[in-house]
Amino acid sequence: MTPSNVLPWLALVTFGAGWGAMQPANKIAVEGGFEPFGIMVWQGVVTLILAGALAARMGRPKGRAQWAICAQVAVLGTLIPHFASFTAVTHLPAGLVAIILSTIPIFALLMGLALRREVLTTARAAGLGLGFVAMVLIAISRGDVGSGALWAVAVGLVAPLCYALNSTLLAGRGMAGLHPLQAFAGAAVIFLPVSVMAAAVTGQIKGIGADLPSLAVIATAVGHTMIYTGFLWLVTVAGAVFASQTAYLVTGFGIVWSMVLLDERYAPGVWIALALMFLGLTLVRPLRSRLAPDNGARNTVRGASPRG
Structure with a gap:
């Protein structure tokens, strides 16, 4: 394997590990007194500065169509899913939230089927069923989930639903000539004041200090912006199908980081749910996979980015 082929694999693992670490970091933030909208304020500040700087040479979004895309990314890629994730992680172990986020490809497949852009095979139907069973196992694992399990899991599922809808809309309509970084920065202009x-x-x-929860908020904001930028690079060099495999690694690393950083431990039912989810993702994944750019890479980010 040549260095040019090794680099995308290293990037895939790095991005998965980085995104996976954000769930326990979010848990540290909410347990330290930060609440969903307060976290989103600081994320907006960091995203606007970093993404704005990276997209400066490309110019600002122009016209109603481009700003409509930015508004969509702001609402479906940030405001609603981030609020749902931060709320869920307040009541659920961070590792379970990582498993819930892995349902993005499943929701994306359901939407693709509804729009007749995807084909339902026996294997894919089985994958959808396994994903559903995994969510049921998480919901009934009350010893791990704690009080309010059902509503917290339901709130957590709002995030992957929004991410999948955002990706589906972008894949179908395009980005009105916007580079993803321009859309990312433009979205920050909208969701920050909101x-x-x-x-x-x-x-x-809530103000930022030198304490651990504050550092967790800043670290996740910086990490998400930089990793998402790297993810866009990975899509362009390796294709959206290859890059979408990040979903597997985010879930796995999310579990591992939560155990290491938060000392979380899970009942056998949760581990069974994780195994079922991985198997389900394998069955519903795109029917082709190759380490080369594809049409999705040339147009927009298709597939399952764990964060918008």
Whole structure:
């Protein structure tokens, strides 16, 4: 294997490990007193600075169509899913939230089937069923999940649903000529003031200090922006099908990081759910996979980025 072929694999593992670490980091933040809108304020600040700087040479979004794409990414890729994830991780172990996020490809397949862009095979139908069973096992594992298991799992599922819908819409309509980084920065222009207003109204604004929860908030914001940028690079050099395999690694690393950093331990039912989810993802994944650019890479980020 040549160095040019090794690099995408190293990037895949690095991005999976980085994104997986964000779930326990989010748990540290909420347990340290940060609330969903308060976290989103600081994420918006960091995203606007970093993504804006990276996209500066490309220019700002222009026209109603491009700003509509930015608004879509802001709402479906950030505001709703981030609020859902931060709320869920307040009541669920971080490792379980990582498993829940791995349902993105399953939701994406269901939407593709509804729009007749995907084909339902026996294997894919089995994968959908396994994913459903995995979620049921998580919901009934009350010893691990704690009180309010069913509603917390339901809230957690809102995030992957939004990510899948955002990807499906972008794949079908395109990005109105926007580079993904432009859309990412433009989305921050929209969701930052909304987050500030929501945090002010709900009393969730919280300053950043030198304590561990504050560092966790900044680390996840910087990490997400940089890793997402790297993910876009990976899509261009290896294709969206290859890059979508990040979903497997995010879930696996999310479990491992949660055990190491938070000392989380899980009942046998949760491990069974993890195994079923991995098997289900294998069955519903795209029917072709190759280490080369594909049409999705040339147009937009298709598939399952764990974060919007």
